[in-house]
Amino acid sequence: MAGRSSNKVDGVHETSITIEGDHSTMEEEIHKVCLPPNKTIFQSIKHNFSEIFFPDDPLHKFKNQKPSKKFLLGIQYFFPILEWGSEYSFKLLKSDVISGLTIASLASPQGISYAKLANLPPLYGLYSSFVPPLLYAILGSSRHLAVGPVSIASLVMGSMLKGVVSPTEDPTLYLKLALTSTFFAGVFQTSLGLLRLGFIIDFLSKPTLTGFTAGAAVIVGLQQLKGMLGITHFTPKMQIVSVLSSVFSTTKEWSWQTVVMGMCFLIFLLATRHISIKKPHLFWVSAAAPLASVILSTVLVYVLTPHTSAISTIGHLSTGLNPPSANMLSVSGTHLALALKTGIVSGILSLTEGIAVGRTFASLRNYQIDGNKEMIAIGVMNMAGSCTSCYVTTGSFSRSAVNYNAGAQTAVSNIVMAATVLITLLFLLPLFHFTPTVILAAIIITAVIGLINYQEVIKFWRVDKFDFMTCLIAFFGVIFLSVQMGLALAVGVSIFKILMNVTRPTTVVLGNIPGTQIFQNVGRYGDATRVPSFLVLAIESPICFANSTYLQERILRWVREEEERILANKEQDMKTIILDLTAVTAIDTNGLEAIVEIRKMLDKRSYKLVNWKLQKILELFGGKGLYLTVGEAIADISKRFKIEV
């Protein structure tokens, strides 16, 4: 023990000299940790409030403007068309007409197909491709978003409503429910935007959405076997086991004519899709393919009809514009809750897709999308849509990509598309009479295959194992449980991860990088060396009720392990424990008590505890034992040791 003790004294001398040397060359005085400027409660509440709800400072354009200018800016805020409309030129129109016609060729077949996904009559897909794009052109701020029905929202609405009401047995109630859900979706979306709660969609993280979308794609793809095989009696459930058992229990119903036709067109569609992926400038190949397939198959069936009736067709569609449907927006009791739930889930999903797509193309062209403003636009569009026989719509990823590639410059391409759909609704509907439903199934399969993003999943695995897990949970949840359960599970797991991060914050031992004032994790930086007689611990999270107990236990364990290490290596004793609180950005009452408790426990083992910078701790300790950097702490304390020794 005597040897160790003399070692100790030597060590202290050496250390303090080294550090003192460093210290004197760099700075003479120890910097005071200071209190932040005093804020009144009102000021701090105002600050927090504006950080939560107005992080992007949306009113900054209005600052220092004349009232008349403010009014104009305000009108432009809600109707972006007034902003770009005045500068609209013939050159822009040319681009917009071309892109508008391109997406229109996609819109009709996809609209009809997605309506089928939502278990609605085909016409509602076309209605939904007419009114909403017009409204979005006036209200929306994205220049490339192609608006209309989308697969995910259609699928979710279809599966949630079908679970309670059969679309074949009670089509009127089903339609009422779909329109009411759309109305609620619009109300929900608008409220999120107006209340500036747009950040709620952030809780649908990328892994959640990737897994969810892939799961939904698999289910939808398998469900299309009904159409592809010509089965008439099929399960209404959305779960993989019942879908597959339904397929194989109805082998008698399979129609070979349908299968052959379906497979041919599916291969054709997939081939065009493949071409467009490989050669992006040939985007129009896959964009034109659905319409080409519809025309070709319709002609084929028309020619074949006298010979066979095995292939089911869309049948009669009555021409005419969207009928008003405000009178349909009423359901009672239990159905009201269903409509509300469906509205919220499909509303949030369609919002997520619309905003993500808008942001993607905005970023490519270097303009910004105001999320909350977009929510209001999409919400109003859906509320108005629900009164004009449209079900839930948003910006579609696939059509927006085509729109962008076809050279769309402004939302006018949406107007062109709507005009084309208008012509279809008024004059061209009889042409769809002989369109086989199998072609719709093939279009849906081609669309949903693009939703399975396996590269992204591989990336999750590489970047973050937990993200990978969340993605799998969403995927298998959707496949084996249900669309809603999968989504809820994945969101729950994501939130659980945040809570676990807070509950189990990282604590690391820091060491000095020789010749510098830099302190780094000794487990990571090989040249970071522990400063003898000091234990420097960094806490890397806010300290709050959820982790205060853990931190107490963990710090005591670090101290115990350090004691054991010192004993094993016969190093000099530990005298001071420095808590590096750089990464502790907040502390609550529980956290503060934990610090007091840790200090008390260490005092009993006759260690000194030194923290640095944190307003509340500052108030608690009155500036004693607080330093701005770990380096300063060690320098100052070593100096005092020397005096004591």
Place this chain on the structure above:
Amino acid sequence: MAGRSSNKVDGVHETSITIEGDHSTMEEEIHKVCLPPNKTIFQSIKHNFSEIFFPDDPLHKFKNQKPSKKFLLGIQYFFPILEWGSEYSFKLLKSDVISGLTIASLASPQGISYAKLANLPPLYGLYSSFVPPLLYAILGSSRHLAVGPVSIASLVMGSMLKGVVSPTEDPTLYLKLALTSTFFAGVFQTSLGLLRLGFIIDFLSKPTLTGFTAGAAVIVGLQQLKGMLGITHFTPKMQIVSVLSSVFSTTKEWSWQTVVMGMCFLIFLLATRHISIKKPHLFWVSAAAPLASVILSTVLVYVLTPHTSAISTIGHLSTGLNPPSANMLSVSGTHLALALKTGIVSGILSLTEGIAVGRTFASLRNYQIDGNKEMIAIGVMNMAGSCTSCYVTTGSFSRSAVNYNAGAQTAVSNIVMAATVLITLLFLLPLFHFTPTVILAAIIITAVIGLINYQEVIKFWRVDKFDFMTCLIAFFGVIFLSVQMGLALAVGVSIFKILMNVTRPTTVVLGNIPGTQIFQNVGRYGDATRVPSFLVLAIESPICFANSTYLQERILRWVREEEERILANKEQDMKTIILDLTAVTAIDTNGLEAIVEIRKMLDKRSYKLVNWKLQKILELFGGKGLYLTVGEAIADISKRFKIEV
């Protein structure tokens, strides 16, 4: 503009010289940001797993021990009595007997009163003060915990069960439910301990518990007006409005004899409580008061009985030990769910109290309580209790304090207390025949007044406004809604706060403290000055899906505001943006994409983005533009500027 431009060049020169000067005295080379040691997936999962479930490394005692020693330590782990039992001495016994008798004098009156809170027959309060303390003495690791029924858990169980089943109309079913709930509480507690999920109780933060307890105390206190005023028809509800209206709608039932007696004893009890608070060494005054009141009031009623029957008494209690009750542990259908819910809520609350009390006294005497082990002890105690006619028990705060003050040294004081209760159960029960129920109400009021901790609430207001709000929500939730709703609301708000902290992380602009390499928030440190042509932004939170969009928007806003500031002050242009990621302890896929996106957006404005240290970002950028400290980043980049200029 020419003037500004020349300014700019000068500025750059000056800055770079200053920094270079600093730089050269301190260190010659820029320190490389390095990758952490490679871990296999299995290693990193193992590490995370052990941090989540074994932060205190409970098996560290077993390391490097012989198998026989390991076995002994294992047995001692589950039966702590074996650890201290072998060293037990006569001196310790003397202290334990004194403290045991002291808490026994409290246990009987409080047991009977708390059973009343849980709407159970008085005998069950005594039964619950007999078996559980004995078991805890064997299994528990706290030396000062006094075990038995407690007010909060009794109240919660009583109020949750009474909402569905009336204890007066169907006493057998009610009793069954209470015992089954106790069993479930035990199972839940044991599972938490065995699965090492003890951290779940941390989510009941101090503000939540303070508000909840105070709210429950107010409700319980008001409910005691039934006993204090001698009302016979009283509301079964636990909500302030119905309780108060019930009190004032039954003024006819008030009995003045009861009121006078109740008030006298209440004043007596409150006075003794006051004395013990003012002079802690007189703790025995308040400890003896309940028993003294019971004896005095019983004698009084016995004397008065021939003259009046206005004062209701406990009546006949049949002597005998706890009857076995395993056969009562079965309820069907809907009641099962109720029992489960009640078990979980009362289980978690009693666990929280027991562990908090255990930790408090352990900290005073400098020993440690293993939370998960305690949970197993309390859980087993409740499971066994439910088979021997005991309802939910835990360590009581008030009795443990008395126990500690009376000099308890080990859990033997619990055994002494249990022995005293045993004698009461076998021989002394007839003495309670004439005990007036009003005295029980007075005892409960005195106990619950101590639960209203207004000093703590003032502290919340001073330390953290949000904690204060959480506390109020719990309080008013309990008072105006229900016990469960208040608790659920407060926990929800606490979790919401964590999520908001993550969703809206702090970002601050850093400035250099002249003559040092220290960078601090310019808003807080007056002498921290912005480095010309640099914008240093610190992000103070992990970057994840919940805040990646926000951070993108917020950083762009900082850049925009900096541009405006520079324009207004005619300062030199900003060239480089440094992101200080010291406090970013984790990043997920969304976060990584946000960084890429921010970099892309800044590139378009021809700014350079420089981050420092973070493994995943390191992999992404391949070490380019990464520095260990802000100071190094500025020094290095300035040097390169100079060459360019």
